[in-house]
Amino acid sequence: MSWWRDRWPTVFFLGSAGLLGGGAVATLLGADETARWLWIAATAFGLVVSLVSTARAVQRRSPTVDIIAVLALAGALWVDEPFAGAMIAVMLSTGQLLESRAAARASRELRLLVERTPRTARRVTSEGVTEVPVEDVVPGDHLVVGSGEVVPVDGRLEAAGTLDESALTGEARPVERTAGDDVRSGVVNAGPPMDLLATAPAAESTYAGLVRLVEQAQASSAPFVRTADRFAMLFVPLTLVLAGAAWAVAGSPLRAVAVLVVATPCPLLLAAPVAIMSGLSRAARIGVVVKGGAALEALAAGQVMLFDKTGTLTRGRPELASVVTAGGEGDGTDALRLAASLDQVSPHPLASALVSAALGRGLELSMPTDVHEVHGYGLEGVVDGHVVRLGKASWIVGNARPPWLQRVRRRAALDGSLTVFVAVDGVAAGAFLLEDPIRSDAPRMLAMLRSSGITRTVLLTGDRADVAEAVGRIVGVDAVLADCDPADKLAVIRAESGTARTIMVGDGVNDAPALAAAGVGVALAARGATASSEAADVVLTVDRVDALADAILIARRSRRIALEAVVTGMGLSFVAMVAAAVGLLPPAAGAVLQEGIDVLAIAIALRALLPGRLHTIAMSxxxxxxxxxxxxxxxxxxxxxxxxxxxxxxxxxxxxxxxxxxxxxxxxxxxxxxxxxxxxxxxxxxxxxxxxxxxxxxxxxxxxxxxxxxxxxxxxxxxxxxxxxxxxxxxxxxxxxxxxxxxxxxxxxxxxxxxxxxxxxxxxxxxxxxxxxxxxxxxxxxxxxxxxxxx
CATH class of the missing domain: 1.20.120 (Four Helix Bundle (Hemerythrin (Met), subunit A))
Structure with missing residues (x-):
């Protein structure tokens, strides 16, 4: 059944077009009777398909205008206009085929995520490399990813590698990642075999979350499409009244059939879904997964944008801000090199910050030995013959209160920083201050949102007021609301939703209720899908928040094109109906004209697949x-x-x-x-x-x-x-x-x-x-x- 469901639009089109074309050839050869029977067969074929479609709609209790097609096809047979009937059949099959092809193209990017899901992983153990189901991988496992293989779980590179991230980001160029970089599952190893330290189980990795997102995508009809369906139903009584009046005035059913022939509202039924689905495809291409047409339309209508702070306007992961040495001499390069070397084998989130900072400063790291975790205190190991400890101040400094320790704590309190202390050979060497920096693209993203039609921006965060105000001033939001728990965020969203359409952006588990309550929930899943991704209507799979502004432009353009296609197609159809009712358009000519109107409307809708205006900066x-x-x-x-x-x-x-x-x-x-x-x-x-x-x-x-x-x-x-x-x-x-x-x-x-x-x-x-x-x-x-x- 699935094979037939995917291919029946093609079979319908080829069958009806073949019969219509065969009849045309027979006419040219003078075989008029053969041509007549070929066109009757095409009309009957279209009638059967329309009857089946109408019966299914009645069974689902959903509105349908296929009844017009049924009446037009049956009427063409009744008044002996087989050519008009064959044209109607081709018109219906063309619309179905175009819709099917547009749907397939629109969902292509989403289907790739499912088709490339990793099934197994190669785990390194003391006995060698063994292949295990991806579900058996746990954080801390050492994995080998071969050339051309898909990364099975989220992890951290233990050596430099070259990756193809196009399946997640749409960027075709290979990416070189250095040791210590975080890698998402689903990307492809485009270089030699690489070693990976797993940091998340398969169920919590990027691909597992995105597969769930795909299952939710395109699950609902867009409000515009549903409105189009309801509006199309008004066409049924209008068409029947006009056809009946034409029959009554002319005294012949021929004019009534002519009205029915040009009344099939394919522009309304097909053009709107094609434009909306094309918008979904364009958004997916820039790394924005929109879960269906309803979400796309809601995104287009959004006016007020609300942001969580951590991971949305900030990077969401700590980065090294400064190094304070215990002796007050030098810049802490040696301490950073030793600490980062030890952290290479740690799956802790803070480990990536030190490793990335060391590699970014050009330091050459050594592989540690005898590494073990001291529960509740930190990590200890041997690096280049030195015993290195990383962890809490009480473990590193003990009961002493040296002046540099006071300086570290004061600076951490003022800046809202995290601290990691380091000791070398039992002597305190200093401390690392880690901050969650503001995303460099966040201020530009706010400016882009305003140019995209967003009228108000609000920062919602559970962080303290002084930190939140500083972030809000830098990125340029209109209002800052700090010290908010999930219930407070819900209250704010409900208040804002009372006056305008809202869009909420977040990435944490605590953001899930707010994302579900907003008009549109947007989750950032570039570093892995979470509960926020499940609750959201839109998911960013690229680690650039400015992609959201481009997604809004795509959504608004798709909705505008859908409206243009519907107004153009239905306007021309109505003019043709009036012309047919007064006798200016016979059934055969009307069928040809309606085919042209349908193709024109769908072609207008397909413009949504073409590149439109975006904020992307072109660089050589x-x-x-x-x-x-x-x-x-x-x-x-x-x-x-x-x-x-x-x-x-x-x-x-x-x-x-x-x-x-x-x-x-x-x-x-x-x-x-x-x-x-x-x-x-x-x-x-x-x-x-x-x-x-x-x-x-x-x-x-x-x-x-x-x-x-x-x-x-x-x-x-x-x-x-x-x-x-x-x-x-x-x-x-x-x-x-x-x-x-x-x-x-x-x-x-x-x-x-x-x-x-x-x-x-x-x-x-x-x-x-x-x-x-x-x-x-x-x-x-x-x-x-x-x-x-x-x-």
Whole structure:
């Protein structure tokens, strides 16, 4: 039955078209009687199909206008107009075939997710590599993924790999991932065999969740389509009245049949679903899975957008913000390298932050040995002969309260940071402060939403008010509501829904009730589907929230095209009906005209499959590669920027040691400044080309300010150590220390602001899945940085 269900539109079309064409050939050859019987057969074929369709609709108690087709076909046989009947049959079969093909194309991207679901995994054990069902994989398992194989579960790479992520993101280019990167199930290993540490069981991995989403997708009719069905039902009595009046006035059933022939509302019944399903296909192509036409239409009608904070406007996973060393010397590079080496084998969510930060700074990690977890405290192991501990302060520092510990706790409280402490060979080495940074594409996404027709944006979060207000100001929302539990979020959504159509965006389990209550719930599932994905109407499978603004444009365009197709098709059909009723259009000519109207309406609807206006920035391959190379350099400078604050924090008036300041100045002049000049020469023109405007004026100004502040620091250090005038340096006064700190803190603030500008205004434009550059691919103008970070 499934084979016939998939192929009957093709059989119907080929059969009716073949009989119609055969009759035309017979007419040309002078065999008029043969042509007549061929057209009668086509009409009978169409009548049988229409009767079956009508009976099924009656059985389902759903409205149907197939009764018009039944009357038109039966009437054509009655008044001996077999050619008109054959044309009606071809018209019906053409519409069914176009709808079937559009549906198949629209669901193609979604079906791929199901067809490529991993079934088995290769697990590494002490006895070797064994193949096990994917359901048996648990977090902490070491897996091998062969070339061309699908990654079976979510995990973390233990060595660099090349991945094809097109099934999830639509991006065709292979992606190079470094050791420590998180990998989603369902992507394909496009390189040599790679090692993977499982971080989630199969049931909680990305593909398992997305398969459930596919099962929900396209499960409901769009409101516009249902309205079209109801409106089409008004056509039945109108058509019967008009046909009856034509029969009564003319005294012949011929005009009534002519009215019935041109009255079949295929534009209304087929064009609207085709446009809506085409919109679903376009959205899926950019990584936005919309669960059916109803969700697509609701997305198009949305006016108020509400956001959860964590994972939506922020990245949703901690990243290293700064390193505080116990001795107050250096930038903590050695401590970070040892800690990240140990964390390579840990499935803990915080482990990825340290591993990614170390690799981003170009550090070469070692494989740890004798690793074991101390429950409730942290992780311990041996790295390069050193015993390394990672975990809570009480385990690392004990009962001591050194000044640096107080500094770490104060900074963590002010910034809302997480802390991980590290000890090497039993001695506390420092602490890592981890933050959940704001997504670099979030401010741009808010601007795009406003240009897409969203009139109000609200941030809803359970976080404390000061943190929420800071995020809200940076991204540019209209209102911020903090300290909200799930019940509070529900209340806000109900209040907002009373005045406008709402869209709620979230990614956590606690967001599921709010997503279900909103007009449209949008879940972010780029790092795995959760309960929020199950409750949502729209799911983003790409890790870019700005795709949501493009999905809204697609939804509104699809709805507009559906309306255009229906109005055009039904308008022309009504004109043809009136013409047939007054005797200007005989049945045969009416059948040909109606076929043309139907094809025109469906062709209008199929425009929804074509690319429309999106916010996507077009960039050349060369510009993308340059941007990623500069982004790698940018990441390498982050440690230098954080060292500015560390050096300033450690400055005291007692026996001031200028050596750390001089070392920092050397790094600024030989690492940071060359990077900023490379940005000036390469990144700024790239952004201007992409946006078509002089969009980098503020970034160029901060480049100049950074160089100015570094120059002031150079002159002050030269004055304090006596190298400026060649004479013995004067004693360093408390005022000198204050001036040094003022310059350093000012420089730190400018650098942090500039980094945010570059991330939001430049790097956020670059496709997220484009191949990143490994630090070893950096140009030669940063040799000092590479030597220092790998020493």
């Amino acid at each position: 391959e060369a510009d993308v590669a340059t941007a990623h190379r500069l982004r790698a350099e940018h990441d390498l400078t982050l440690g230098t920027v954080e060292q500015i604050r560390s050096v300033a924090d450690d400055l005291t008036g007692d026996d001031l040691d200028l050596a750390p300041v001089a070392s920092l100045l050397d790094r600024l002049e030989h690492q940071l400044i060359p990077h900023e000049r490379a940005d000036e020469d390469l990144l700024m023109p790239l952004v201007d080309r992409a946006l078509g405007t002089d969009a980098t004026a503020t970034m160029r100004r901060t480049h100049a300010e950074i160089e100015h502040q570094v120059g002031r620091l150079r002159r002050l250090v030269a004055e304090l150590d006596g190298t400026a005038g060649g004479s013995a340096p004067p004693p360093i006064s408390p005022e000198d220390v204050v001036e040094l700190r003022r310059i350093l803190y000012g420089l730190y603030a400018v650098c942090r602001l500039h980094n945010s500008q570059e991330e939001e205004g430049a790097f956020a434009l670059v496709p997220a899945t484009a191949t990143p550059q490994h630090p070893s691919h950096l140009p030669a103008h940063l040799p000092a940085m590479r030597r220092r970070t790998r020493s």
